[in-house]
Amino acid sequence: MRITQLNRECLLHLFSFLDKNSRKSLAxxxxxxxxxxxxxxxxxxxxxxxxxxxxxxxxxxxxxxxxLSICWHSQRVKVCNIEDWMKNxxxxxxxxxxxxxxNDFLLEVCNRCPNLLSLTLSGCGHVTDDCILxxxxxxxxxxxxxxxxxxxxxxxxLEAVTLYGRSLQTLHVxxxxxxxxTGLERVREKCPSVMLRAERSATMIPDNKPEEKxxxxxxxxxxxxx
Numbered sequence: 001m002r003i004t005q006l007n008r009e010c011l012l013h014l015f016s017f018l019d020k021n022s023r024k025s026l027a028x029x030x031x032x033x034x035x036x037x038x039x040x041x042x043x044x045x046x047x048x049x050x051x052x053x054x055x056x057x058x059x060x061x062x063x064x065x066x067x068l069s070i071c072w073h074s075q076r077v078k079v080c081n082i083e084d085w086m087k088n089x090x091x092x093x094x095x096x097x098x099x100x101x102x103n104d105f106l107l108e109v110c111n112r113c114p115n116l117l118s119l120t121l122s123g124c125g126h127v128t129d130d131c132i133l134x135x136x137x138x139x140x141x142x143x144x145x146x147x148x149x150x151x152x153x154x155x156x157x158l159e160a161v162t163l164y165g166r167s168l169q170t171l172h173v174x175x176x177x178x179x180x181x182t183g184l185e186r187v188r189e190k191c192p193s194v195m196l197r198a199e200r201s202a203t204m205i206p207d208n209k210p211e212e213k214x215x216x217x218x219x220x221x222x223x224x225x226x
Contacts, residue, residue, distance in 0.1 A: 129156035155183030
């Protein structure tokens with residue numbers, strides 16, 4: 001039997017074992033394989049490991065997407081976790097491109113994937129509070145939100161969780177240096193049923209502009225003199 005003689009259910013099952021690139025390659029072989037590639041049921045789970053992958057055409061976003069993971073930790077991407085005022089011109093340009101890529105992708109998720117159940121973002125230095133707010137508003141069934149080392153996430157995201165995370169059951173905000181203990185306590189108070197984890201987040205040094213750093217250093221010196 002030829003593969004093209006299999007029914008849609010069998011073909012979808014076979015496609016499910018392939019990575020995104022292999023699915024795309026197989027879809028180019030004939031019209032029937034293309035139809036399977038374009039079937040929304042094939043795309044209930046997506047994993048990405050670099051910003052470049054978000055711009056490829058080897059996947060589909062749609063209402064069938066339930067589980068989304070974007071995780072990257074390469075040396076180049078670590079530049080994006082540096083405070084903005086410390087970056088040189090080249091680093092700022094590099095980070096701006098990443099920021100546009102990530103924001104555009106997450107906006108597409110908001111518009112096309114209302115049934116998302118789980119979202120994991122790790123090492124994504126450009127994900128903002130506004131992005132998470134939109135996701136919570138547009139994906140009302142979201143049950144799991146895991147944010148790790150997302151340096152631009154602040155207590156505004158925690159506030160959005162208390163307002164729009166009606167279905168949320170699990171919330172991780174690990175190594176997010178601009179999260180405070182006050183914000184975490186508010187989530188625990190307003191959403192007692194949510195399983196909250198915040199490894200190191202409230203104890204890390206938050207971002208400060210240079211003038212703020214000088215003021216803190218001056219205040220510390222004054223205390224020592226007293």
